[in-house]
Amino acid sequence: MGFINNSKFRAVVVLAFIVGMGLANQAFSQEVVDTAGQAVDTAVVTAADTATVSDTTAAAGGATAADSGTTTAAAPAAATTGTAVAAAEESGSTIDPQVYMNFFYGVLLVFLICVLVGVIGKIIQIYELTRRMNGKDTTLYARNFNAQLFVLALVLGLYGVYWSYVHHGGQAFRAAVTEHGKSIDNMFIITTVICTVVLVLTHIALFMFAYIYRAQPKRKAYFYPHNNTLEKIWTIVPATTLTILVLFGFFTWRSITNVSEEAKQEAILIEVVGEQFAWTVRYPGRDGKIGERNYRLTTPLNGLGIDFNDKNSWDDQLGSEIVIPVNKPVRFQIGSKDILHSFYIPDFRVQMNAVPGMKTYFQFTATMTTEEMREKMDDYNYDFVMLCNKICGGGHYNMQKKVRVVTEEEYTAWLNEQPYFFTEDLRKEFQLSQATDEQEDAKLLAQAN
Amino acid sequence: MSSIASAGTHGLEHHAEHGHHHESFWTKYVFSQDHKMIAKQFLITGIIMAVFALILSILFRLQLAWPDKEFPILEVLLGSKWAEGGRINPEFFLALVTIHGTIMVFFVLTAGLSGTFSNLLIPYQLGARDMASPFMNMLSYWFFLGACVVMVSSFFVESGPASAGWTVYPPLSAVPKAISGSGLGMTLWLVSMVMFIISQVLGGTNYISTILNLRTKGMDLWKMPLTIWAFFLTAIVGLLSFPVLVSAVVLLFFDRSVGTSFYLSDLVIQGQILPNEGGSPILFQHLFWFLGHPEVYIVLMPALGLTSEIISTNSRKPIFGYHAMVYSLVGITVLSFIVWGHHMFVTGMNPFLGGVFMITTLIIAVPSAVKSFNYLATLWRGNIRFTPAMMFAIGMVSFFISGGLTGLYVGNSAIDIHVHDTYFVVAHFHLVMGSASIFGMLAGVYHWYPKMFGRMMDEKLGYLHFWLTFVAAYFVFFPMHFMGIDGVPRRYYAFTEFPFMEKWMSVNVFITWSAIVAGVAQIAFLWNFFSSIRFGKVAPQNPWGANTLEWTTPVKHIHGNWPGEIPTVYRWPYDYSKPGHHEDFIPQNVPFSETMSSNLPHDFEGNPEAERIQREWELANSPQAEKETE
Ligand code: HEM
Ligand SMILES: [Cu+2]
Numbered sequence A: 001m002g003f004i005n006n007s008k009f010r011a012v013v014v015l016a017f018i019v020g021m022g023l024a025n026q027a028f029s030q031e032v033v034d035t036a037g038q039a040v041d042t043a044v045v046t047a048a049d050t051a052t053v054s055d056t057t058a059a060a061g062g063a064t065a066a067d068s069g070t071t072t073a074a075a076p077a078a079a080t081t082g083t084a085v086a087a088a089e090e091s092g093s094t095i096d097p098q099v100y101m102n103f104f105y106g107v108l109l110v111f112l113i114c115v116l117v118g119v120i121g122k123i124i125q126i127y128e129l130t131r132r133m134n135g136k137d138t139t140l141y142a143r144n145f146n147a148q149l150f151v152l153a154l155v156l157g158l159y160g161v162y163w164s165y166v167h168h169g170g171q172a173f174r175a176a177v178t179e180h181g182k183s184i185d186n187m188f189i190i191t192t193v194i195c196t197v198v199l200v201l202t203h204i205a206l207f208m209f210a211y212i213y214r215a216q217p218k219r220k221a222y223f224y225p226h227n228n229t230l231e232k233i234w235t236i237v238p239a240t241t242l243t244i245l246v247l248f249g250f251f252t253w254r255s256i257t258n259v260s261e262e263a264k265q266e267a268i269l270i271e272v273v274g275e276q277f278a279w280t281v282r283y284p285g286r287d288g289k290i291g292e293r294n295y296r297l298t299t300p301l302n303g304l305g306i307d308f309n310d311k312n313s314w315d316d317q318l319g320s321e322i323v324i325p326v327n328k329p330v331r332f333q334i335g336s337k338d339i340l341h342s343f344y345i346p347d348f349r350v351q352m353n354a355v356p357g358m359k360t361y362f363q364f365t366a367t368m369t370t371e372e373m374r375e376k377m378d379d380y381n382y383d384f385v386m387l388c389n390k391i392c393g394g395g396h397y398n399m400q401k402k403v404r405v406v407t408e409e410e411y412t413a414w415l416n417e418q419p420y421f422f423t424e425d426l427r428k429e430f431q432l433s434q435a436t437d438e439q440e441d442a443k444l445l446a447q448a449n
Numbered sequence B: 001m002s003s004i005a006s007a008g009t010h011g012l013e014h015h016a017e018h019g020h021h022h023e024s025f026w027t028k029y030v031f032s033q034d035h036k037m038i039a040k041q042f043l044i045t046g047i048i049m050a051v052f053a054l055i056l057s058i059l060f061r062l063q064l065a066w067p068d069k070e071f072p073i074l075e076v077l078l079g080s081k082w083a084e085g086g087r088i089n090p091e092f093f094l095a096l097v098t099i100h101g102t103i104m105v106f107f108v109l110t111a112g113l114s115g116t117f118s119n120l121l122i123p124y125q126l127g128a129r130d131m132a133s134p135f136m137n138m139l140s141y142w143f144f145l146g147a148c149v150v151m152v153s154s155f156f157v158e159s160g161p162a163s164a165g166w167t168v169y170p171p172l173s174a175v176p177k178a179i180s181g182s183g184l185g186m187t188l189w190l191v192s193m194v195m196f197i198i199s200q201v202l203g204g205t206n207y208i209s210t211i212l213n214l215r216t217k218g219m220d221l222w223k224m225p226l227t228i229w230a231f232f233l234t235a236i237v238g239l240l241s242f243p244v245l246v247s248a249v250v251l252l253f254f255d256r257s258v259g260t261s262f263y264l265s266d267l268v269i270q271g272q273i274l275p276n277e278g279g280s281p282i283l284f285q286h287l288f289w290f291l292g293h294p295e296v297y298i299v300l301m302p303a304l305g306l307t308s309e310i311i312s313t314n315s316r317k318p319i320f321g322y323h324a325m326v327y328s329l330v331g332i333t334v335l336s337f338i339v340w341g342h343h344m345f346v347t348g349m350n351p352f353l354g355g356v357f358m359i360t361t362l363i364i365a366v367p368s369a370v371k372s373f374n375y376l377a378t379l380w381r382g383n384i385r386f387t388p389a390m391m392f393a394i395g396m397v398s399f400f401i402s403g404g405l406t407g408l409y410v411g412n413s414a415i416d417i418h419v420h421d422t423y424f425v426v427a428h429f430h431l432v433m434g435s436a437s438i439f440g441m442l443a444g445v446y447h448w449y450p451k452m453f454g455r456m457m458d459e460k461l462g463y464l465h466f467w468l469t470f471v472a473a474y475f476v477f478f479p480m481h482f483m484g485i486d487g488v489p490r491r492y493y494a495f496t497e498f499p500f501m502e503k504w505m506s507v508n509v510f511i512t513w514s515a516i517v518a519g520v521a522q523i524a525f526l527w528n529f530f531s532s533i534r535f536g537k538v539a540p541q542n543p544w545g546a547n548t549l550e551w552t553t554p555v556k557h558i559h560g561n562w563p564g565e566i567p568t569v570y571r572w573p574y575d576y577s578k579p580g581h582h583e584d585f586i587p588q589n590v591p592f593s594e595t596m597s598s599n600l601p602h603d604f605e606g607n608p609e610a611e612r613i614q615r616e617w618e619l620a621n622s623p624q625a626e627k628e629t630e
């Protein structure tokens, strides 16, 4: 196990390392220049839109740009395009030289860490040199040091898992407040128990085997190509566990999604429609039926494109938020005006995508009012919330609607206050279009006769 | 003499000429048709893309950790359009996430992984002079490079890169008005993807035909190393599923540019009524995930193959349950085609279908479990050498288990109602793909580096790289599970708008710092990788004492791989620490007649003649054999 003409070679490496880092550094700042140029490019485009700035400001802009090292390269480009820098000025984007300094310090820090690592490498090398002079091995000791680290990783890792479960798990998990949510939670907990046991056992095996069976110069590994019994066992055991999980999951899933016709009739139907980046909530009114929509009827007044030919729509009400009565089945009809969104209420274990051109449904029964939840959480500002959970654009991260679960009486009272969709203005608009339609019909009729 | 000719011919007559013919710089390094060089091209391109995607992830992690803070340097780097006042703009955030995901999945872990190791190892380990069609192989790389260039170039268009997520679901990806990234950026994404798929199909056809046709004498299918099995099945999966993505992409292209309505219906985008009617966004999802799910196995299986080989070699033990390992790969291959619907449980797909997909999905966990247990059994009573490659292989097994287990949550349609599209999913797929596959790939790089570059990488730096990356990856992805359980959606630009997310802000800071550490740790790798090309210790021919054929080739690369005749294969690749043999490995090309002292009855596959010879030998040598064992 000869280590080659070590020290000289390593010295060269360290030197090359330092030079290389210097080069890399330069390359990096080169990159800064490039992208600065690019920044100017984009600025040019803005300038094209707003090109109303005089040349004198442009010159001033060029001057300021020349201050700091990296923008200098950008300056000629700026000078030729004139207004570009000015536009950049205008949008207030002169960069404080301090920014470059900070960036430079950051890079320097990384560089220093690299040098430090290089130095430590050097020290290890010297240590190995002495080991070799004393006739000790120089490869195996380092490799087997990793075996020790694996044990350490195992201990710390298991503790870390425990800590995460307690701290992060504690703050992440809140019991579901819907009927079906309870069975999802059950499944979740069973799965977690199984997974945690498997995770812990396999990792103990993995890392302990690594430690126990670390290479020893004299030992030979045990030739053990297969064992059919063992392999059968660890095919069948996971297979049975999974079968149980599958069956359990399948029936839970069916019970949530496969709603019988009577159950559908019993539930309160509520519609939510997503659009970038808001939700509209529609309650069915006295008739319990929601009027049809036709997206071609969308106007600024009739945002949902409700088809008022469908009389079911006349008493539909606009909900300011989502309010549902406790312990009563509600059925959400989910739609979208533009692109995909997703109707997601974490506390309820409810999620369903909103798909344009298609209605989707989710039926559930909340088991706890907001008030009760607040008490349970000991947080008097706590609210259930429905959030969009399908990427839908820049406002995706803030597309929400408050959900309030209330008693039946509160629900009726609240609902009475909600306005109708079919407002005065809409009625006029509708009658107008109705009238023109009739006129046209009459015309056609006359022609036909 | 072209390498096309040399690929098919196993004869040695023309190999005497080697050394005479000169390659120009262009044919050697650029338009190379040599599988070894193409492998290196794929690897280095993959590494560059990985670094790029990693930087993107650090950028959006900065935003997630410090949503209120300004980083003026970002304005310098990205321009004031995307990072005005040093704050990343929400749409640009989505672009970063999208391109990060796309590059990591397709360019790094599909092309970078399969492209590198299939090209390198298939001819080497099977005893072939080159790929079946070196020219197609070269095209495959060039289409890949083209795809990379087009993808990266989308950062330079005014409306920005594609931003609809790496899954590019329409209508968001189809309607430029909905998000600016769906303008030219999305077109470039689609073009890039089509080029990428062409590259994959060219490569895949080549891998399959090489494996089926160019195996050396004696290399029957059941003597192939698990790496080759993995590449073979991966190529089949890719060949069957990537074309479906083409159809998805082409239809999307039509919807965007020609005005068709395959995926679009009933849209009112920002007050404007679109004429499209009759399409369905769900159709796209079916087409996408018909590739998308097999894709995750395209990403995973080569990593499993590499890991099998490395674990076996460095445990100095045969891989436990070779046949079971192959059958589980085959099982995964077949099942991977019938589970795609698990990505669509709550997208409005018929719920009954969801139930069926859940069943198929959880079945696929069985072969995965078998593989994990077999890895553990391989380590058991081994004589484990902790080379950097072995460290990464062990790390891979750890991530494969921890990430695979959460598959039981997301694969269960009932639980998935709650965790779908949350950070739980981000944690899940980063552990299996983002960590396990990447570790498999890195293990492969450390292990086959001597074969690729003829030099050794530095072990100490490898350890540093391993430990930092291993710990940081868990630090980054483990806490994300809990955010998901709490209901924090993925692809959120900031956690500032919801009171219940406030408690995760400090965790986000922790994650981002860990990600930065992980990112910086890659310098150890990059330095090690690139400097060792020039300055690494010169590699011996078989540095790891491995059995497979690639280690019988000379260190210095030659055209056609072996200077003389291609070795013949006599045994399976896992005769490590065979009792009775003086060394702890017996390469595949060593005939049984040279290892009389260690042959087992099983080795002769029922050949009576060989058994008779063995028996006679044993009779003749029995006293001596006893002495040896004493
Ligand atoms: C330093 C390493 C990495 C970090 C810190 C990181 C972080 C993240 C985060 C936080 C997201 C989710 C953002 C969101 O949904 O809001 C994400 C998305 C993603 N990442 Fe990574 N990631 C890393 C490496 C990888 C690797 C190696 C892969 C390879 C498979 C990968 C694949 C993906 C994919 C496919 C997505 C989804 C993109 C999308 O939502 O469209 N990432 N990454
Ligand atoms: Cu959204």
Ligand SMILES: [Cu+2]
Pocket (backbone or CB within 6 Å): B292, B293, B294, B296, B339, B340, B342, B343
């Ligand atoms: Cu999948």
